[in-house]
Amino acid sequence: MERREAAARVRSVSKAMELLETLLARRAPMSLQELSSAAGYPKSTVYALLSTLREHAMVEQRADGRYALGIRLFEYGCAVSESLDVSRVARPFLERLAERSGGSSYLSVLEGGHVLSLDQCTGGAGVQVVPEVGSRLPLHATAQGKLLLAYLGAGEARRLLSGAELPPYTPHTVTDAETLLALLPDVRARGYAVEDGEYKIGLRSVAAPVRGSAGEVRCAVGVVGLYRRVQSDEFQSAARETVSAAAALSAALGWR
Amino acid sequence: MERREAAARVRSVSKAMELLETLLARRAPMSLQELSSAAGYPKSTVYALLSTLREHAMVEQRADGRYALGIRLFEYGCAVSESLDVSRVARPFLERLAERSGGSSYLSVLEGGHVLSLDQCTGGAGVQVVPEVGSRLPLHATAQGKLLLAYLGAGEARRLLSGAELPPYTPHTVTDAETLLALLPDVRARGYAVEDGEYKIGLRSVAAPVRGSAGEVRCAVGVVGLYRRVQSDEFQSAARETVSAAAALSAALGWR
DNA sequence: CATGCCGTTCGGTATTGCTAAACAATCGTT
DNA sequence: AACGATTGTTTAGCAATACCGAACGGCATG
Numbered sequence: 001m002e003r004r005e006a007a008a009r010v011r012s013v014s015k016a017m018e019l020l021e022t023l024l025a026r027r028a029p030m031s032l033q034e035l036s037s038a039a040g041y042p043k044s045t046v047y048a049l050l051s052t053l054r055e056h057a058m059v060e061q062r063a064d065g066r067y068a069l070g071i072r073l074f075e076y077g078c079a080v081s082e083s084l085d086v087s088r089v090a091r092p093f094l095e096r097l098a099e100r101s102g103g104s105s106y107l108s109v110l111e112g113g114h115v116l117s118l119d120q121c122t123g124g125a126g127v128q129v130v131p132e133v134g135s136r137l138p139l140h141a142t143a144q145g146k147l148l149l150a151y152l153g154a155g156e157a158r159r160l161l162s163g164a165e166l167p168p169y170t171p172h173t174v175t176d177a178e179t180l181l182a183l184l185p186d187v188r189a190r191g192y193a194v195e196d197g198e199y200k201i202g203l204r205s206v207a208a209p210v211r212g213s214a215g216e217v218r219c220a221v222g223v224v225g226l227y228r229r230v231q232s233d234e235f236q237s238a239a240r241e242t243v244s245a246a247a248a249l250s251a252a253l254g255w256r
Numbered sequence: 257m258e259r260r261e262a263a264a265r266v267r268s269v270s271k272a273m274e275l276l277e278t279l280l281a282r283r284a285p286m287s288l289q290e291l292s293s294a295a296g297y298p299k300s301t302v303y304a305l306l307s308t309l310r311e312h313a314m315v316e317q318r319a320d321g322r323y324a325l326g327i328r329l330f331e332y333g334c335a336v337s338e339s340l341d342v343s344r345v346a347r348p349f350l351e352r353l354a355e356r357s358g359g360s361s362y363l364s365v366l367e368g369g370h371v372l373s374l375d376q377c378t379g380g381a382g383v384q385v386v387p388e389v390g391s392r393l394p395l396h397a398t399a400q401g402k403l404l405l406a407y408l409g410a411g412e413a414r415r416l417l418s419g420a421e422l423p424p425y426t427p428h429t430v431t432d433a434e435t436l437l438a439l440l441p442d443v444r445a446r447g448y449a450v451e452d453g454e455y456k457i458g459l460r461s462v463a464a465p466v467r468g469s470a471g472e473v474r475c476a477v478g479v480v481g482l483y484r485r486v487q488s489d490e491f492q493s494a495a496r497e498t499v500s501a502a503a504a505l506s507a508a509l510g511w512r
Numbered sequence: 513c514a515t516g517c518c519g520t521t522c523g524g525t526a527t528t529g530c531t532a533a534a535c536a537a538t539c540g541t542t
Numbered sequence: 543a544a545c546g547a548t549t550g551t552t553t554a555g556c557a558a559t560a561c562c563g564a565a566c567g568g569c570a571t572g
Contacts, residue, residue: 009304009305009307009308009529010268010272010304010305010307010308010528010529011527011528011529011560012266012268012269012528012529012559012560012561013268013269013272013305013308013309014308014311014312016266016269016272017308017309017312017314020332021312024331024332024335027335027338027339031518031519032518032519032520033517033518033519041561041562042561042562042563043519043520043562043563044520044521044522044561044562044563044564045560045561045562047265047519047520047521048265048266048560048561049265049266049269051265051266051520052265052266052269052270052273053269053273055270056270056273056277057367057368058273061519065518065519068339069332069335069336069339070336071336071365071367071372072367072368073329073332073333073335073336074333074336074337074340074372074374074390075280075333075367075372075390075392076276076280076325076329076332076333077329077330077331077332077333077334077336077337077390078333078388078389078390078391079280079283079325079329079390080325080326080327080329080330080333081330081333081390082283082388082390083283083324083325084330109327111313111327111328111331112313112328116327116330116331118330132334132338133334134330134331134333134334134335134337134338135334136331265560266559266560267529267558267559267560268528268529268530268559268560287549287550288549288550288551289548289549289550297530297531298530298531298532299531299532299549299550299551300530300531300532300533300551300552300553301529301530301531303550303551303552304529304530307551317550321538321549321550
């Protein structure tokens, strides 16, 4: 029997975190009423939680009374960013990869059923579409997502996919969990994952695994660009560059 | 009678926030016991709080059991950073200021009795000492701190200074609250604040106020460098550049 | 001046978080 | 290997306290 993660121990803390998550999802200040109905708790409950969060600068209240994410979260974010040795070490590799692949490179990890972009490096040529640092991308419609899923335990990958909707971003998006799971052994065998216009039409992307000193897959490096076709020479070359950048970064992190 | 801010409404949320603050202050993973004794709550209480925070990825637990700030805080930090239009708008001004002043420029706000550095831009010449983005600096020993204090209500400035110790970072640090408060009218009159080796010996710094559309002082821009003396031409020139950069940035933010 | 809409306050209730103590797991030492 | 020390985890019961409905006051707008 697999061990279920324990339910939330402290409900009020959970509720407070839900409020922050709501504010993050909306990406805009919200009124007390909005937060109250969005979270499903009574106004006065939400008020007490927000007051407490406000005292710790986790939220701030605007002049019009609406609540927004607070400045202390910026501090925490910087501290976490510094403690992530990965992104510091990865920077030169990302830059070199962007230069050699002709696309934009990025570094991402798995977090809460999404792909979280840790860092990026926009390529030189023309208009480039890159995920914003700190933004979430879908697991099922991105190369990074498929790659990170591939190196999870099979049960874990199924759990993440079954837990959520798999919305079709383009006609090429794989929206069936089983179909997606069936692709993962191939990803492991090849050592990289490919995305062919599954998130945005015209964009194609490769991702390869970055391993830590214990051999575990810590994150993914990838390239995204306006490549013509997956079979094209440019794309295949970008894939090779991605794999070798990921290997070099892994080595820098102490792999082998 | 001045309105005292209400006490924390939800204690468990407050305790959870204290744990995060402790982790931030130590800047290193901490064991359950360390956190328990640092925060002054029993082990099992801290455990319940940490478990809840962990479920929301606000903390993460390392392989050795120690707790560290979680990856979701990075997400929140990025979101806050994006919503701060100031730092986006300020970037070109900071770059130009660093270039013209011969020092390093930075942007900072008042937060929780400290100066919080939002962005920085290191100058080209030689070794430069700049505050890390996201780090806290003392109010009483920095140009930014004195500047931001100067534009608060007098009562507010006194409250912030009396609440905390004023440790001497160098022999030149002003450690007496009243002496410091007496300097603030001069700062307002001149339109900029100066720091003369009060935080680190050899470093001198200027800061000027950035105003928002309502005329309120939103943050400070400044320059720090290895200037010889405050009276030197280079420093005086840097001060003029700082004031004009602050004014230009204010204008870009809708002042006047 | 009435009306709605908001953020804020208040007090009683029972929910729920707090705690001490026991448990389990890991590690270093004898 | 056995031990003991140290640590993270679980549990159970009590009472503190978080929760909520309802009322308040301020601010717009009609």
